[in-house]
Amino acid sequence: MKDILKDLNKAFENKLRLGIMSALLVNDFLDFNALKEILDATDGNLASHLKTLEKKGYVTYIKEFLDRKPNTKYMVTESGKEAFLKHLKAIENLLK
């Protein structure tokens, strides 16, 4: 039981962060507005949680210009994917 709990990742305890990871895992990339719409989040809230995931190295982004407007595309990193799948596995084991 202790081992299973150890595999649960604190970074994904938050609902919005869990949502961000779920959405990014099944899409090559999503821009800020698409994430906002999917997760029904406010600008500030979404930005701060993205920042947290960035710092952990789970999420990365590229900035582009679309019709001269800045556009930020977010995607999961390899380690983010690994960490999230491990977290899912831990939940599954917990529910067994």
Place this chain on the structure above:
Amino acid sequence: MEKEKYIQDLREIKEIMDRSSKFISLSGLSGIAAGIIALAGSWIAYRYIYTESDFYGYHVVALSSDTLMSLLGLGAVVLIVAVSAGIFFTAMKAKKTKHKIWNSQAKRLLINLSIPLVTGGLLSLIFLSRGFIGIIAPITLIFYGLALVNASKYTHEEIRSLGIIEIALGLISAYFIGFGLLFWAIGFGLLHIVYGIIMHSRYGS
């Protein structure tokens, strides 16, 4: 309970994965409406084509260019009305579930649907202009099926099997040239209604 929270988490993860990668507002009623309109169109076309031929004899039909133009017009009207009805019911469903109808998922679905569909449409027009009328039904069914299979990754998974059935139907109709209208009525009418009912019962409208 801790467990309850994690079960809820898993449910939410799955829901977000579906919602972010697929266009899920597609309404079953759209399929039913499109199917009924297609059946009505086929029936009108049938009356139009066979009205002067002997009912008990062989249905040998020679289409004059006038008749052909009327049929093309009928086809265009059926297509426009069916697509409009489809968009209408899907928009209603999106509104009810508070999703946007035009989002990145819808765009992806449409692009992947369009590539085979436009190819098939252009090919049909080319053959039509050369007078190969019999080949039109198989081509439209096959390319429509390919379009559905291609687009099914971006919406409800049932669309994939619908596409495969349309392709099979198209191949069979290529063998039985001359029964194009019948295969059309099955492929665009009957199958849409059946799949519309399935989708409606599974996902609501």
